[in-house]
Amino acid sequence: MPPSFPRPTAYLEAMLHFTFDNSYARLPDRFYARLGPTPVAAPGLIAVNEGLAARLGLDAAVLAAPEGVAMLAGNATPPGAEPLAQAYAGHQFGNWVPQLGDGRAILLGEIVAPDGARFDLQLKGAGPTPFSRRGDGRAGLGPVIREYLVSEAMHALGVPTTRALAAVTTGEEIQRETPLPGAVLARVATSHLRVGTFQFFAARQDTEALRLLTDQAIARHYPQADGPLGLLHAAVAAQGRLVAQWMALGFIHGVMNTDNAHVGGLTIDYGPCAFMDDYHPARVFSSIDRFGRYAYQNQPQIAVWNMAQLASCLLPLIAPEREAAIEAATEAVNAFAAAYEGAWLDRFRAKIGLTTADEGDADLIQSLLGRMTTLGADFTRTFRGLATGQARAEFTEAEAWDTWATDWQARLAREGRTVADAQALALTVNPAIIPRNHRIEEAIAAALTGDYAPFHRLNAALAAPFTLRDGDEDLTLPPRPEEAVRTTFCGT
Ligand code: AMP
Ligand code: MG
Numbered sequence: 064m065p066p067s068f069p070r071p072t073a074y075l076e077a078m079l080h081f082t083f084d085n086s087y088a089r090l091p092d093r094f095y096a097r098l099g100p101t102p103v104a105a106p107g108l109i110a111v112n113e114g115l116a117a118r119l120g121l122d123a124a125v126l127a128a129p130e131g132v133a134m135l136a137g138n139a140t141p142p143g144a145e146p147l148a149q150a151y152a153g154h155q156f157g158n159w160v161p162q163l164g165d166g167r168a169i170l171l172g173e174i175v176a177p178d179g180a181r182f183d184l185q186l187k188g189a190g191p192t193p194f195s196r197r198g199d200g201r202a203g204l205g206p207v208i209r210e211y212l213v214s215e216a217m218h219a220l221g222v223p224t225t226r227a228l229a230a231v232t233t234g235e236e237i238q239r240e241t242p243l244p245g246a247v248l249a250r251v252a253t254s255h256l257r258v259g260t261f262q263f264f265a266a267r268q269d270t271e272a273l274r275l276l277t278d279q280a281i282a283r284h285y286p287q288a289d290g291p292l293g294l295l296h297a298a299v300a301a302q303g304r305l306v307a308q309w310m311a312l313g314f315i316h317g318v319m320n321t322d323n324a325h326v327g328g329l330t331i332d333y334g335p336c337a338f339m340d341d342y343h344p345a346r347v348f349s350s351i352d353r354f355g356r357y358a359y360q361n362q363p364q365i366a367v368w369n370m371a372q373l374a375s376c377l378l379p380l381i382a383p384e385r386e387a388a389i390e391a392a393t394e395a396v397n398a399f400a401a402a403y404e405g406a407w408l409d410r411f412r413a414k415i416g417l418t419t420a421d422e423g424d425a426d427l428i429q430s431l432l433g434r435m436t437t438l439g440a441d442f443t444r445t446f447r448g449l450a451t452g453q454a455r456a457e458f459t460e461a462e463a464w465d466t467w468a469t470d471w472q473a474r475l476a477r478e479g480r481t482v483a484d485a486q487a488l489a490l491t492v493n494p495a496i497i498p499r500n501h502r503i504e505e506a507i508a509a510a511l512t513g514d515y516a517p518f519h520r521l522n523a524a525l526a527a528p529f530t531l532r533d534g535d536e537d538l539t540l541p542p543r544p545e546e547a548v549r550t551t552f553c554g555t
Contacts, residue, residue, distance in 0.1 A: 074130040076142050079121060083143030083172035084181070086282070090275055095147040100137025100169045101190025101200065103245065105234025108132045109515060110211065110522070115228050115251060119184075120177040126229060135249050136231045137169065137189040144171040148192035152266055153259030153322030154372060156356055161266050163259060163322050164194025167201060170255065181283065183255050184228065188247040201237045205507040207246035208518055209551075210333040212506065214250075216498045216525040217330055222308045223301075224330040225252040244511065252329060254283045258373045259322030265376035273380055284327035291380035294326075295395040299370045301328025303402030306366045311410035312497065313339040313442035315359045317349040317551065324369040335551045338497045340541045341439040342432065348500075350550040367399045413492045414446050415471060416485020419478050427474055434463040441541045443497050450489035494528035496535065500551065501542035 087094065108127055116123040125131050133139045140146065148165035155163075169189040174182045187210075188202025207230050217224040233245035256279065264272040277291045285297040305328045309316065316323075317335035325331045335349030344360035352358075357365060374392035382388040411428045412420070435445055440457045448454030458464045475485055498521065506518040524535045531539065542548070 074128070075125075075134055075139060078125045078128075079131065079134075079141055081141045081143050081172075082120070082175045083141075083145070084175050085143075085145045085172045086181075086279065087149070087170065087173065087183075088145040088147055090279070091272070093150070093269070093272065094275075095149050095170075096164075096193040097145070097147045098169070098192060099140055099146040100186055100247075102138040103136050103190075103233035103235055103247070105232075106132045106136030106138055107232040107234060108135075109208075109230040109232060109246070109510075110227075110519070111135075111229045112215065112227055114526075115226055118176060119174050119182060119228070119251065121174075121228075132231055135186070135229045136233060136247050137186050141171065146171050148194055149255060149260065150194065150263050151257050151259040151322055152263040153257070153320050154262075154369075155320045155322070156352070160322075162194070162263070164263075165192055166195040166198050167192070168250070174251075180253075182251050182253060185250045185252070185255065186247050187250050188233075188245065199237060201233070201235075201245050202248060203237055203239060203243040204232060204246040204510055205243065206334070207248045208507050208510055209503055210248055210250075212498050212503055212518070212522055212525065213333045213336060214330070215522060216528065217314075219526050219528050220308075220312060220494060220497075222312070222314075222330055223305060223328055225250050225255075225325075227251070252331065254280070254325075254327055255331070256280050256283065256326040257322050257331070258324040258326060258369050258376075259320075261326070261373055261376035262321060270379050273376060277377070277380060280326050291377045292391055292395060295370075295374055295377055295381075295392060296398065298326050298328065298373060299395055299399050300402040302366050302370055303363075303399045304328065304406040305330065306362050307403050307406035307410055309362060310359070310407060311414060311492075312494070313342065313359070315339065315346060315348055315357070316362065317347075317352065317357055319357050319362065319365045319369065321369050321372050324366070324373075326373065337500050337548075337551055339442045340499060340547070342435040342442040342445070343439070344432070344436060348549070348551050363399075363403050366403070367396065370399055371396050410492070414489060415449060416480075416482075416487075416489040417474070417478065418480070418488065421474065421477065423474070427470060430470070431467050434458065434467055438463055443494060444539065444541065446489065446493035447495050447539070450486045450493050452486065491529060495531040495539050496524050496528045498525055499538075499542065500548040501546040502538060504548050 111123045111126045113123040146169050150164045152161050153163050168185050168187045171184045174184050191200030211227040211230050214224050214227050228249040228251045231247050235245040236242045237245045281288045288294045288297045323332035337348040345358050347355045347358045374396050378388045438459050445457045448457050455461050455464045506521050509517045524538050
């Protein structure tokens with residue numbers, strides 16, 4: 064029998080109509096440890112995501128009520144939940160770690176939304192688990208605010224991602240370099256299946272578990288995929304498209320370990336991530352990434368490496384004969400390049416307003432990026448400026464823009480389109496508002512004093528990143544030199 068969990072209150076039972084169907088909890092015991100969240104001293108609401116609550120068929124007002132907040136903090140368990148911590152392994156910065164697992168996250172269950180779509184509901188920062196190693200199982204207010212803002216911004220930007228249903232404070236202090244207020248993020252995702260989940264079982268030569276995991280991944284992400292090889296092809300293609308989207312937004316994930324590589328092609332784990340201000344392809348933010356392994360420009364190669372790890376896990380399922388399995392798996396991993404490059408070109412063509420493909424397009428785009436690198440032009444403002452006619456101002460030497468724009472206009476003419484046509488398209492794909500690091504830091508600093516207004520303001524602006532609302536102009540500005548944040552920290 065599983066240990067006893069905090070019971071759902073009658074209120075939650077009556078008011079919150081969770082429809083849980085916990086397919087992961089039906090997998091064998093070795094996939095997880097069954098346990099509930101550890102209750103906290105004094106739950107306090109930071110935010111409930113109304114749009115996401117509605118998507119899930121949940122009542123945001125009930126979530127925001129004291130009983131709902133208690134549930135979001137882990138002090139009450141919603142009806143139908145079967146809480147557990149998932150087992151996984153992973154390569155961290157290239158080093159093999161045979162056992163990681165949810166050290167501070169509890170999967171409450173899988174919500175089946177009114178339209179039948181299935182979502183994990185997980186509490187991150189919910190207390191220690193058998194996978195915590197030396198950690199306390201908790202999350203700090205700063206990292207919770209960062210993940211809420213950035214994951215929801217990614218969603219609004221059209222990038223597949225885990226999402227934030229709610230954030231609450233715990234009323235407890237956690238010990239980091241300094242004492243910090245504790246918080247819990249209610250994370251929602253179409254699954255939490257990582258490359259590292261496959262690695263956990265592959266390392267134990269548990270072919271039966273790999274088979275079950277393959278079925279689960281196909282059911283949840285790629286219902287059209289045919290068997291393990293089909294899964295691999297689909298995961299590789301999804302990863303290629305995902306990384307192309309990151310690149311087209313100037314996003315640096317920062318910790319692309321295989322335990323943070325999602326088999327369904329979602330962005331997961333918003334620890335030391337950042338959107339670039341001034342463009343440089345070698346940019347790194349994470350203070351723990353000392354060798355720049357996860358620099359902006361390295362992301363596609365790292366994604367391939369991660370996919371090769373997934374492929375190697377699936378080998379015993381792909382074909383009985385090892386040589387044949389390796390050949391098929393290699394071909395699948397090699398398909399990353401085409402998926403990534405195709406998606407990268409599509410995204411960047413649209414960013415400069417092109418609707419057709421021309422052989423010289425990659426060079427034209429690289430020429431712009433090269434000028435931006437040399438002059439340190441702001442990534443987001445340059446592309447937004449291209450759409451609004453103000454890009455020239457982003458270059459400290461205007462000639463760099465002018466000479467590029469001449470080539471660009473010639474290319475547009477070949478397509479039979481005007482600059483205005485191109486700008487109209489570019490306006491729909493080049494955001495005005497991204498979660499700039501200094502703004503996130505500002506929201507966190509205010510939250511630490513109990514003022515959540517900057518968090519709510521930024522969050523509201525990020526929900527519509529392609530529309531600049533009156534009064535939000537300051538959110539489009541790059542940091543002043545004294546505001547620039549050069550490193551972010553791991554979210555622990
Ligand atoms: P991350 O760097 O967030 O991807 O986490 C890597 C591993 O460390 C995962 O197994 C996490 O569950 C675990 N971990 C991170 N922070 C904590 C913490 N405060 N307590 C326990 N485990 C943690
Ligand atoms: Mg992680």
